[in-house]
Amino acid sequence: MNDDGWVPPQVLLAVDLVILTLRESRMHVLLVERGVEPFRGVRALPGGFLGHVDEDLLDAAHRELAEEAGLTADHVHLEQLGVYGAPGRDPRGRVVSVAYLAIAPRLPEPVAGTDALEAGWTPVDAVLSGGERLAFDHRRIVSDGVERARSKLESTALATAFCGPLFTIAELQGVYEAVWSVRLDPRNFYRKVQSVDGFIEPVGPRRKPEVGRPARLFRAGAHKTLRPPMTRPVDSTDEKAVEA
C-alpha cells in the first residue's frame, strides 16, 4: 500500500465444500479421495483452486458443487462458512481456503467426480470422532460446518434445506433429531413448528406412505429467520467452568 517498493505477497486461493445431507437418519458429509499429492489417497473435502483470476468465489463454489458432487444449484443451500489460512496448512505453499457450507436434500446416489478417485458420503460422527483421517485441516472445517448447521437450525429455516421441496412434519422432525442428536416429542413439535410464523406452509396434497395414514405436505415458508426460535433441548454433556 506504500510506494517504498514493497509489494504485497500473493497467495493461492482454494474453495472447499462441506456438503451435508441426511441418509438413514444420520448426517453425512461428502468426501473425495485425493488422486494427487499432497495427501494422495487420503480423503478430503471436495474443492479446488480458483478456476481463473476473475472467477467469483460463489461461482467457484457452485462449479465445484457440480464438478465434484454432481449437484446442481437447485434445491441446494449454499453459504460461506469461513476462511482457513494458517501458514502451514498446505505443504505446497501459502494456500488460503474459502470454505462453503452446502445443505442438500437426500438425492439419487450418483456422485461422480472428475479429479477425485472416489467420492462418498461419510457419517459425520465418524469424521468428528477421528475415526476417519482427513487431508489438510479439513476435519476442523467439517467440525465448524456441522456446528454452524446445528446452530442455524435453532434460529433459521435451514432444516428445510435438508428436505425436498415438499415434506411432511415428521420428516422435518427427523432433520432436527438427526442434526441435534436428540429425540423430540412429535406432539410438541407439531404444535411448535406450525406456530412459528412463516416457517412452513401447507400445500394441498398428502403423501401416501407404504403403510399408515397419509401425511400432510408442506413447503418452506417465506421467513428465513424463526421468531421465536426453535429451542434445542439442553444437552447433559455441557462443560462447566471454574470460578476464580
Added chain:
Amino acid sequence: MNDDGWVPPQVLLAVDLVILTLRESRMHVLLVERGVEPFRGVRALPGGFLGHVDEDLLDAAHRELAEEAGLTADHVHLEQLGVYGAPGRDPRGRVVSVAYLAIAPRLPEPVAGTDALEAGWTPVDAVLSGGERLAFDHRRIVSDGVERARSKLESTALATAFCGPLFTIAELQGVYEAVWSVRLDPRNFYRKVQSVDGFIEPVGPRRKPEVGRPARLFRAGAHKTLRPPMTRPVDSTDEKAVEA
C-alpha cells in the same frame, strides 16, 4: 490441481477490520481516510495487505488493529466475519479481503494511524443509511458486521465485549439498547441477565457514580453461549412476504 500445465491463479489478500464500540450510547465504527489511490480521500475500514507470505490471518488482523487503531489485543474481541472476493471490488486487480469483526470497550480517544490521514469513530447509522460514502464494498462489510453483532447479542455473551472488564448491569443494558435500538425494562433485564447461567458474575466492590446509589460490579462469566438466549423484542419494522 492437474498436471496439464495449468497453474492456479494467485490473488492479493487483504485484511479489513470492522471495529465497533459504544460512544454516547450509540454504536460507532472506526473509519480511516485513505491516503493513496484508489479511493484517495474516501473513508474506508482500517486494514491492509498481508504483511508477508507466512503471516497468519489472525495475526494480520491483530497487527492492523494495533497499527491503524492503536488497540492492543487486551479486552478486544476479535472474530472472523467473512471473505469478500467479488472480482471487480478493487480496481487494482483481484483482491480478496478477509474481514474481521472487533468489539472494543470505550477507550481513551487517541487513534493514530500510520498510513491513514485521519481516523475517526463514525455512528453506524450514518454509514448504513448511506450518509457516508465508503471505499470499495466496505459499507456492505460494515452492514454484515453490525448484523453479526446484533445477532450474537442474543445467543452469546458478546455484549460484555462492549464493556470494560468490570461493568454494572445498567451498563450492560445500555449495550443491548444501543445495539438493538430498543428500550428494555430495567427490572426484567436485571432478572433475566442474572438468571442466565454463567453470563455474568458479581465481584466485590461497587462503582461510585457522581450521583445516586452505587451499583454492583460484575465481570463476564465463563459461558460464552447463553442458554436460554436473550430475547430481542419484536421489531415492528419486519418484512412480510407474499403468499403464492
Added chain:
DNA sequence: AGAATAGTGTCTTTTAGACAGTATGGG
C-alpha cells in the same frame, strides 16, 4: 429532605414440556 440511580417483588400472559387419545389409510 430531596434528587438520582440501584435494586427487589408481584401479578398476568405466554410458551415449553409431559402425556393420552382419536383419525385415517392399507392389509
Added chain:
DNA sequence: CCCATACTGTCTAAAAGACACTATTCT
C-alpha cells in the same frame, strides 16, 4: 379388525412481559 402412522387436546411448569415499590448514596 388390526396395524401403522398422522394428528389433536389437556394439564402443568417455567419463562416473559407489565408494572410499583423500597434502598442507598450525595448534596
